[in-house]
Amino acid sequence: MQPKLNSLFKKFNKEQYGKYLELIPNFKKEKAQKFTTIVLTIIAIIMLAIFAINPTLSTIANLQKQLDDAKFVVERLDTKINNLSVLQTKYETLKPNLPIIYESVPKNEEVALLTGQLQAVAGQNNIAIISIQSDNFFDTNNFSYFTFSISMQGRYEDLINFLNTIINMQRIIGLDDINITSAEEENKDLLNLSLKGVALYKK
Numbered sequence: 001m002q003p004k005l006n007s008l009f010k011k012f013n014k015e016q017y018g019k020y021l022e023l024i025p026n027f028k029k030e031k032a033q034k035f036t037t038i039v040l041t042i043i044a045i046i047m048l049a050i051f052a053i054n055p056t057l058s059t060i061a062n063l064q065k066q067l068d069d070a071k072f073v074v075e076r077l078d079t080k081i082n083n084l085s086v087l088q089t090k091y092e093t094l095k096p097n098l099p100i101i102y103e104s105v106p107k108n109e110e111v112a113l114l115t116g117q118l119q120a121v122a123g124q125n126n127i128a129i130i131s132i133q134s135d136n137f138f139d140t141n142n143f144s145y146f147t148f149s150i151s152m153q154g155r156y157e158d159l160i161n162f163l164n165t166i167i168n169m170q171r172i173i174g175l176d177d178i179n180i181t182s183a184e185e186e187n188k189d190l191l192n193l194s195l196k197g198v199a200l201y202k203k
Contacts, residue, residue, distance in 0.1 A: 103170045106201050109137070109146055114173075114199055118150060118166060125162045127154035130192075144203040147176075151194045153183055159193045174198045 111134045122129050130151040137146040166173065175197045183190040
């Protein structure tokens with residue numbers, strides 16, 4: 001009886017032991033699977049976050065650049081507005097004097113007007129105009145001008161007054177060459193004066 005019991009027990013151990021082992025969970029394998037699942041989940045979350053956040057970050061960067069550009073434009077506009085305001089103030093200050101300024105440097109040659117003014121000044125000083133003419137016209141980047149020449153006869157004091165008057169005329173002119181000689185007449189008080197000058201104008 002005893003040998004049969006031992007044989008049965010041994011048989012039971014061999015057959016059932018393997019089955020019991022199969023029923024016992026493999027904790028190492030389950031732990032590895034759970035760890036792998038967690039890692040893959042974290043990686044998936046990170047990838048989704050990258051793909052989801054990257055466009056948002058790009059949009060934010062683009063909006064920030066647009067905002068900076070807009071601020072720069074606003075600053076430039078404010079500067080221009082301030083400059084225009086200053087210019088407007090200066091213009092209002094100069095406005096009463098603009099006719100004088102335009103007369104000093106007219107927008108065209110106005111040769112006939114200048115000729116008439118010179119003749120009028122000569123008449124006021126008892127000077128006889130022998131000849132008066134405009135010569136050459138020139139253009140520069142900022143202004144234009146023409147040359148003119150005058151020959152006249154009169155007393156010394158009158159000629160000096162004539163020169164002082166035209167130098168202080170409203171229109172800007174320059175005198176380049178002035179020659180005074182004795183008149184070939186019996187009246188020794190009379191002198192001949194010839195001069196060349198330039199007259200500016202804004203073309």
